[in-house]
Amino acid sequence: MKNISFPEPTITPTSQPFWDKINQQQFYLPQCQDCKKWIFYPREHCPHCFGSELTWKQASGEGRLKTWSIVHRAGHPAWQEKVPYVVGIVELEEGPSLLTHLLIDNQQLRYQLPVTISYQQLDERYLPFFKKKGD
Numbered sequence: 001m002k003n004i005s006f007p008e009p010t011i012t013p014t015s016q017p018f019w020d021k022i023n024q025q026q027f028y029l030p031q032c033q034d035c036k037k038w039i040f041y042p043r044e045h046c047p048h049c050f051g052s053e054l055t056w057k058q059a060s061g062e063g064r065l066k067t068w069s070i071v072h073r074a075g076h077p078a079w080q081e082k083v084p085y086v087v088g089i090v091e092l093e094e095g096p097s098l099l100t101h102l103l104i105d106n107q108q109l110r111y112q113l114p115v116t117i118s119y120q121q122l123d124e125r126y127l128p129f130f131k132k133k134g135d
């Protein structure tokens, strides 16, 4: 099969700073300057207090596994050669949750497993995956 490119993330002016930092292997999230809560996904207004003064700040890149799924049939042909792989929802130390790829053996997957970010290069871009903390 011919090499198929991985689909690019959908980058908007609002989410551009997130992806720029990821490409530098840094993890930044917006924080609301009114209520101090951290926000993900990036957006124009704080979903907690509707404040509009959001500042990008470096986040820990650490969290705990909330739930996961093992993918056997990929939603895009480029990912089909990677099956089976694991995707899951990580609850970040700062509060928000994000959907991400997990670099964790199936046997080690468990609720509340401590995880940490792992930048993986796909095509020309880095993506934020998560692995078991300490691995």
Ligand SMILES: [Zn+2]
Pocket (backbone or CB within 6 Å): 032, 033, 034, 035, 036, 037, 046, 047, 048, 049, 050, 051
């Ligand atoms: Zn707020």
